[in-house]
Amino acid sequence: MIESNASAKPLRTMLYVPANKEEWIRKAPQYGADAIILDLEDSVSLEQKPLAREIVSRVVPELASSGVAVIVRVNDLRTGMTGDDVSFAVNKGLYGISLPMTTGPEDVRELDRLISRQEDLKNILSHRVLIDPGLETATAIRSAYQIGLASDRVAHMGVGGGRGGDVARALGFRWTPEGTETLFIRSKVLLDSRAAGVPYPVTGLWQDIADKEGLKKFAIHSRNLGYTGMAVIHPSHVSIVNEIFSPTVEEISEWVGIIEAMNHARSSGRAAVSYNGSMVDIAHEKTAKEMLQLARELGLFSE
Numbered sequence: 001m002i003e004s005n006a007s008a009k010p011l012r013t014m015l016y017v018p019a020n021k022e023e024w025i026r027k028a029p030q031y032g033a034d035a036i037i038l039d040l041e042d043s044v045s046l047e048q049k050p051l052a053r054e055i056v057s058r059v060v061p062e063l064a065s066s067g068v069a070v071i072v073r074v075n076d077l078r079t080g081m082t083g084d085d086v087s088f089a090v091n092k093g094l095y096g097i098s099l100p101m102t103t104g105p106e107d108v109r110e111l112d113r114l115i116s117r118q119e120d121l122k123n124i125l126s127h128r129v130l131i132d133p134g135l136e137t138a139t140a141i142r143s144a145y146q147i148g149l150a151s152d153r154v155a156h157m158g159v160g161g162g163r164g165g166d167v168a169r170a171l172g173f174r175w176t177p178e179g180t181e182t183l184f185i186r187s188k189v190l191l192d193s194r195a196a197g198v199p200y201p202v203t204g205l206w207q208d209i210a211d212k213e214g215l216k217k218f219a220i221h222s223r224n225l226g227y228t229g230m231a232v233i234h235p236s237h238v239s240i241v242n243e244i245f246s247p248t249v250e251e252i253s254e255w256v257g258i259i260e261a262m263n264h265a266r267s268s269g270r271a272a273v274s275y276n277g278s279m280v281d282i283a284h285e286k287t288a289k290e291m292l293q294l295a296r297e298l299g300l301f302s303e
Contacts, residue, residue: 258284
């Protein structure tokens with residue numbers, strides 16, 4: 001069996017679009033997000049969900065053909081609607097399913113089974129649809145490592161913690177722009193994701209649409225922690241977040257320089273070398289190579 005998350009790719013931005021708004025969905029690719037999340041959950045009323053599912057079933061292949069990663073956020077398993085959501089969502093080109101209100105590893109395994117059934121029924125290449133578990137409860141945040149290990153489809157996972165949302169209610173924190181109240185959980189889930197082999201951890205969104213400076217600070221801090229991208233709720237946020245989660249020209253130049261310096265050091269029998277005033281060795285070379293690969297996948301570097 002192919003390891004599902006081996007086909008994952010870095011997603012700097014994941015733009016939410018209500019799945020019942022077909023006009024909005026068709027405009028979404030123009031904003032430059034790496035992924036579009038078609039939301040069947042909170043942004044769609046109960047009465048509109050059948051329409052939203054029908055739209056999703058039609059637009060997934062179309063959007064995928066444009067090169068954008070298409071993710072569908074389904075309703076959580078406690079609603080009894082997840083199976084119907086998945087049956088309409090799983091179509092050729094679907095990149096992943098986002099599962100809200102994940103409570104533990106069994107939720108992920110159940111979603112894996114639902115996806116596999118649809119792949120079989122529709123003769124879609126097996127085990128390619130990925131999973132992004134939504135960690136919005138205290139139980140899920142505490143169990144993040146086990147959730148990350150529950151299926152090899154898990155490719156993106158993280159936690160945010162906006163003002164007054166599910167995570168704030170679950171933990172009881174008071175939101176601040178500085179984010180110190182969520183620093184522990186964001187760091188803890190990032191560590192759990194990496195330890196579980198989740199290749200591209202993504203964090204939560206910035207809710208204040210007009211506060212671009214706050215968005216920048218949150219995105220920079222998330223990138224500094226180790227996240228590779230974040231979800232966004234407004235098209236105006238996409239370019240800002242894309243830039244912050246993209247390697248800079250200076251970073252790319254440094255990584256290339258480290259690799260060249262180490263190649264030169266080895267040719268003269270050394271295992272470490274001074275580069276730009278710092279000592280670097282094979283550990284730094286490995287990091288440079290990994291980061292250059294990330295830049296390649298984002299289309300920012302070529303040989």
